[in-house]
Amino acid sequence: MTRLSGITPSGHIHLGNHLGAIRRWAAESEPDDLYFVSDLHAMTLPYRPERLRALTRENLAVLLAAGIDPGSVFVQSDLVGELGALNWVLECTCGYGEAARMIQFKEKAAEQDSARLGLLTYPVLMAADILLQGASEIPVGNDQNQHVELARTLARRFNASYGEVFTVPAAAVPRAAAGVRDLADPGRKMAKSAQQQNGVVFVLDEPDVAQRKINRAKTDDLRDVRYEPEQRPGLANLIEILAVCTGVSPYAAARTATTYAQLKDAVAEAVLEELRPVRERARELLDDPGELERVREKGARQAAERASSRLGAALRVAGLR
Structure with a gap:
């Protein structure tokens, strides 16, 4: 096949x-x-x-x-x-x-x-x-x-x-x-063609650029970290990204942080580690x-x-x- x-x-x-x-x-x-x-x-x-x-x-x-x-x-x-x-x-x-x-x-x-x-x-x-x-x-x-x-x-x-x-x-x-959503607008999927790219983390983004985008991700005003995708899509998007990068369920990922700042730091760390070898090897090939x-x-x-x-x-x- x-x-x-x-x-x-x-x-x-x-x-x-x-x-x-x-x-x-x-x-x-x-x-x-x-x-x-x-x-x-x-x-x-x-x-x-x-x-x-x-x-x-x-x-x-x-x-x-x-x-x-x-x-x-x-x-x-x-x-x-x-x-x-x-x-x-x-x-x-x-x-x-x-x-x-x-x-x-x-x-x-x-x-x-x-x-x-x-x-x-x-x-x-x-x-x-x-x-x-x-x-x-x-x-x-x-x-x-x-x-x-x-x-x-x-x-x-x-x-x-x-x-x-x-x-x-x-x-x-x-x-x-x-189904990764746009960090700045979780109502739409992350897309290569997005007019505003501050919500799109690209594989070849430098680490500080990717971290800045994640730190600015849209969440809500409730502050407690819970996985509720229908009611809180922005927060759920971050939790799902963390879950996929670390190989756990979204509910387990949500339990690893008690504040939005902690969650964003954990997401940034997981994303940077996930993309690091790909970015480095791709840069080598392009060079x-x-x-x-x-x-x-x-x-x-x-x-x-x-x-x-x-x-x-x-x-x-x-x-x-």
Whole structure:
């Protein structure tokens, strides 16, 4: 079984990404699992090329620094030739209505004065990501489940029309992840794209910066430390972060402090210790561009080799070879 997961370099990787996904990828990865930096997906909204290039390198370095096997990691655009070919074949297999009814397209297009065509066709590219690597299981949240269903539909349709080439993937509900909230606004998730970043702890933040953000986290006026997520979301967010970093239940984490100041100090200490080795290793990789490029090139070669026979078969049965 091959599981495939990706991260889009739309911003710096933050604590929520690390605790909710990346740390688990490193700890639970099986030999055939694959992880990629989906830089092509970041182009569906306005972006700056130099920032995309830098964030792609940074995201790759963080994945490697977290302990994910370098042989399982690649950058999406390093397969642009293979993906471009398969993406066109799949676009010619997909109906316009199927793409246009994607919920994320409707929501994001409504926020744009003029939505990019890539925003409409992005789910087909996601299907190409999945089918090219022969992935059988795609761990996704509810916001991406519709896209995996489209990949399933296109795989079945192509196989039925031209010949059995693609594995039909299945969406998998990932194990309950840490739902880290914005420290300054616990009513929303911690996000790379947050306009105000004083509530977002980034993996590569310097320790004093991360500690300052945690010390300024929004709580309430009650002062006693109790885990009540519905009534006291800001306090609960801090308690949950401490619980995940230290491997205890939120209720046990709450009992380790009697004041908000003590709790924030404990959270800062746990977060800094959790992120320290990742930050240090990622910095080493970013400071050694030759080594990072070597790992990236090797990952690209391995990903291309995995995809080669499958792409060749798809092009052949589709009448292109």
